[in-house]
Amino acid sequence: MDFTVSPHVEAYRSRVAAFVDAEILPLESDPAAYDAHGNIGLAHLERLRGMAREQGLWCLQLKPETGGAGLGKVGMAVCYEAMNRSIFGPVVFNSAAPDDGNMMVLEAVGTPAQKERWLAPIVAGHVRSAFAMTEPHPGGGSDPSMIRTLAERRGETYVVHGTKWFITGAEDAAHFILMARTSDDARKGLTAFLFHRDQPGWEIVRRIPIMGPEEHGGHCELAFDGLEIPAENVLMGEGDGLKLTQIRLGPARLTHCMRWLGLSKRCVEIARAYASERQGFGVRLADRESIQLMLGDLAMRIEVGRLLVMKAAWALDRGSFARKEVSMAKVHVANLLHAAADTAIQINGARGYSKDTVLEWIYRYARQARLVDGADEVHKMVLNRSLEAEGEAFWRWDVSGDAA
Known part of the structure; x- marks a missing residue:
């Protein structure tokens, strides 16, 4: 493989590095720049995000038609490394987990209507998102086949019951991707759903305290007790969750x-x-x-x-x-x-x-x-x-x- 990077990628890396050095690093030594959970405070974050957008350093991982720079994974490797010279860096450029992974998967598999409804607001920075897969024992963790949260289809609606935990960013998220079981089929038993935080039938049971600093929205335990999700909010198709x-x-x-x-x-x-x-x-x-x-x-x-x-x-x-x-x-x-x-x-x-x-x-x-x-x-x-x-x-x- 060729280990050189294109001038296009290098130009972005250089600009990211300069932004981190000039605008983000100085905040790390200011106790007032941190929120209660050890991350960058929202007032500082919004100011820096505005600057990153103005300088064309926003969502570099996404395709141009989605609002990004289309760097590809190799280009991302170069730029993400530069972003995280600061502990606050990735979130400023809208390249931090879990939004990063959620945006990329929605871009890859979402329908045009789903991208407009669920992806565009995350890309714009108007909302945060979460990926709800991990469950407490005996549910699924690293092995998704163990997922026990059930989504029962009733006409054009799925009704969800179950529990998730250690869901990163859940407290601040508005858009969720939820993994749930729709059948006992070993390969086609899981389905991915989209839902909004304002929908009834679920709750955040607690924000789980952890030993380290936290992403915005923490790591939360969620309980589902009758959440209704329209069939149009299935990602890919029923049974395509794995x-x-x-x-x-x-x-x-x-x-x-x-x-x-x-x-x-x-x-x-x-x-x-x-x-x-x-x-x-x-x-x-x-x-x-x-x-x-x-x-x-x-x-x-x-x-x-x-x-x-x-x-x-x-x-x-x-x-x-x-x-x-x-x-x-x-x-x-x-x-x-x-x-x-x-x-x-x-x-x-x-x-x-x-x-x-x-x-x-x-x-x-x-x-x-x-x-x-x-x-x-x-x-x-x-x-x-x-x-x-x-x-x-x-x-x-x-x-x-x-x-x-």
């Missing part, structure tokens, strides 16, 4: 990795800056071999992560589901992020453990990376299944001219 999860979750997992690479690089940046000026026993930290080994190892692991992400992005752009590539990137980069934050805190000492830098924020946030969108162990199991099925072909090189 296919929809494959379309949505693969790219969404990879966009997490793209952003986490930016945070990992930020950790190294903070650690290097401190090591270059901090003296101990007559020697700069940066001149100590132990510190050089720590930073060199992180630099290598970040580059490995970038290569894994780029290969997966390239495969997605060619029309592949890139299951192996996404799983490898997800495991590696999730663990890298945690290691980068831990190492940077160690180099910074007490300063790193304090709130004088964003390292402690990243460290608390990083622990969830090994769980969200599939735990490490699930992805390793998926990789082993591919290994069992493909054998030596697991490591094959694609040949020019072959189909994706």
